[in-house]
Amino acid sequence: MPKQLLPYRDTGYFSKLMCDYLAKEETTIPFYNRFPSLESFEEQLEEKRASFSQESRATLVAQLKKQYGSLAVSESTEANIEAFGNDNTFTITTGHQLNLFTGPLYFLYKIVSAINLSEQLKEAHPKDHFVPVYWMATEDHDFDEINYFNLNGKKVAWERESGGAVGELSTEGLEDVREVLQNALGSSKNAKELVTLFTEGYEKHSNLADATRYIANELFKEYGLVIIDGNDPELKKAFIPYAEKELFENRSYKKVTETTSRLVTAGYKEQVHPREINLFYIKQGIRERIVAQEGQFYVNDTDISFTSDGINEELKNHPERFSPNALLRPLFQEAILPNLCYIGGGGEMAYWFQLKDYFESVEVPFPILLLRNSVVLVPQRLSDKLMKLEVDISRLFQKQEKLKTEYAHQLSEIKIDFSEQRDHLQKQFENLYTLAEQTDASFLGAVGAQEKKQLKGLDRLEKRLLKAQKRKLADRLERLTMIQDQLFPKQSLQERTMNFSEFYLEYGYGLISELKKELDPLAHEFTILYL
Template sequence: MQKDIFKDYISFSPKIEKLFNFPLQPEWKEVCEKVHNEHRDPAIIEELINHNKSSRSKKVKTNLERLKKGKASIIITGQQLGLFVSPLYTVYKALTAIKLAEQLNTALTDQNFVPVFWLEGEDHDFEEINHFNIQEPKGNIRTYSLHEDENRLPVAKRMLPPQITDLINNLKSDLQQTEFSEHLFDRLTEIYQPGSGWLDSFRQQMQCIFDSLGLLYFNPTSKRIKDLSLPFINKLIDNNESFLTKINEQSEEIRQNGYALQVQLQNDYSYIYLTDNKKGRQPVFRKNNKFYLKDTDDIWSADQLKTTFSRNPAQYSSTVLVRPIWQSWLLPVVSYVAGPSETAYWSQLLPAFKVFGLSMPHLTPRNSITLIENRIKRYLEKYGLSADEIEPDFNRFLKHSIFKQQQFNDLKNSFKEINKQLNLFQTQIDGELNELDPTLKTPFDKTLTSVKSTINNFEKRILKRIDEMNSTMSNHLDIIHKNIWPLGKRQERIFSSVYFMNKYGQEWINSVYKCIDPGKPQHRFLEI
């Protein structure tokens, strides 16, 4: 059985430390010192400030002042731009970054820490972000989605389609109307207009949620950032073979230590993408010191590919294994807030950072939370269950919960025993009456038959009630399971934040933020 990198990382396993640059609980001053000893273009911090200067939030302005002072350390996270800020763990990643920056600013008053959300708009996999899910009152999962198309445009180049208006209207009519609904849907209608940019709409909704907490945003797809990234792009091309060799070597060590690889490397893959408006986002392959696009005549030497990007750096697009290094090349990242899969593939990158003269930052596991609403809390209490004992597999969960019906099974058996004893009693008395006075046997049998009929009728009423209660229990258990393990996955991976914004307004964000503890990454349940 293969070991789990994330579980070992959050459990402080010493075996895992050699795969990362810093332990889970690092000496933060040491981390900051290593990161700030690396050279970066100050124009990039200026651009980060420009990306956020329009905010009116006092905490955002405070964080911008921290950046202007110089030597600010970045606590960064990021995520694909899921429709309506989905799924929930996008919110938890952002809140973990904000809370960690807050804690470090309090603990290390001679340092400045700023939370930043990396707007991952370069991916072209529209199927991963074009939908979101909510749970209906009866427990079923309902999916809302925008039509997929075949083009490979990065998300940052996508515009919202006309159908976004109908989607918002349908969602509004389907959700329970609350005191927060009017404000929420006014904002969604304002933000998500047909023809608006997908990335910009996502960012605006994030600002509605997090501006009061001071979160900043970084758009790596902006032309200015791509222009400033040209030295990084050139280095990635020049050192492509050594970069991939280091990742392969690290990956082999991970395998030798009994862990599965999160990313299986392809030998002919350069982990560089080239984007144009006609073909969309295309992977660049590498063979015999040449770079090429499949099924085309496009073949470049390293110098020719650098020339291609120098003419238009905006054509460059990063990949899952390059993005973490590019982040640290651009910004003084001291910690990245990562989920389980991210932690696993980051473990493959430690020596690759060194190819670029960079120190791999610390990883902070994002907090993992399941929200327990009042209805689910009532059902759990009714059946004597606790949220942490609910299993992902529904049938196993149902089997383990069925013991609650044992008292009813005993009741069924009691009626069987009563009928059995009555039959034995009738046989015994009939025999004695035959000797005592046979004329008494007939009225006795009629009386006993009447008693049995009365008992049987009452048994039917009881069994019907038991069936009704069992049906109600099964429905409740189904709702519990679909809430805690929707589609067999953690709630945070399936549900959208928009459902909770509609029902609880900003207050649920405040409740989650209070619950967040970057130093305690174990999964927890939060009643809201």
């Protein structure tokens, strides 16, 4: 497939922090460990190798085998799980919520980025082994963020009561969503594959975590992807020392607050505001914040409370009941995985930039941070239309009104620009100012007022001419904006709104293999991919 790369800064969709990071601006350097380039991984490898114990590796292998249970896995995935027992095996990790039927398109791009980087590292470091990992955010509790996906411009939602960690939610009721999906997709071969994937995932697995693992495994198992659920009693044991520091020292609050202050001073925004305790308590369908008051620990909006000794005993006996929030999840992840690099979107990267000092304070290696691949998929029929309209797709990243104005200027046989008239007018007024200086100040003011009035008049005339030309060119302008609406739904990036099923319906599994072939995780540019 042909592709086109565009600097992230030129898209207008990425934050100053991300653009400055990719440009290696000095203001960003204090907030990350190593820049994501192939050369950076050699030192990262040795740092992680020295800090990750054989005991942690053995626990990881055992728990992954339990989590996969009877799920059919590929030979490459099975081999990758076994390989975690070896001290030359490392992970490249991305994470995502348990969005219904994978949610937005960038779910695919995150995982493809991890797979491709793992393969690039294997080629560069043949003595070591690299495993792509998808970390399921099973402990999240924001059900309204994950209970839907968009299909053909409409929201397909799973309506039900929710509470506690979303990974534990029963999949009951999803047969209704499957019927909606089936009716919308039709009866083609690819449509049947999608409906089967949905049915096997959600109707043959009892909870959302198992269903999501099945679907991600089916889509990526041939590439050796390993899927992990951090909501695991044995894995949580490794987190106990860090949770103690959180409960009794407020370690993350102090360190993250200091770092965030420096980040804001450097001209960047705070992504996540740290709390004094960045832990939730999970039990029997609840997931609520832990707060401390006068030596007592309380679970917010419940009757549950602990003394200092009581909560310490609870942590030791039931570590699975303590759940890190968005700021602590990265530390938990790095504590239980032999990870070298975390791959995420701009928002995720932004809160990782608040964490480096905290990681150093608890002596956990800070991973390399990589902005995931971002992509706009352009079907042939739309690229053909753009070619006929003589518009490069890079122009479609603009706001729609600006796009229409620019295109009207391109099409108009009349020059919609009164710059020459403005220059001519201002030269005439220069002579008047010379004359005015020979009289009094009141006449000078009158000349200035008249100049301002005349220039405003030219502005109004130019706007009226533009408006008239837009009416005259309405047909072609409408054709262009319709294409933009299809490629940038709701004036947003395609990857943030559309679901993979719309493209799978036309291209089948070839969609994923083409993404795998075309996306370079270390290109550090936006990808326009022509299908």
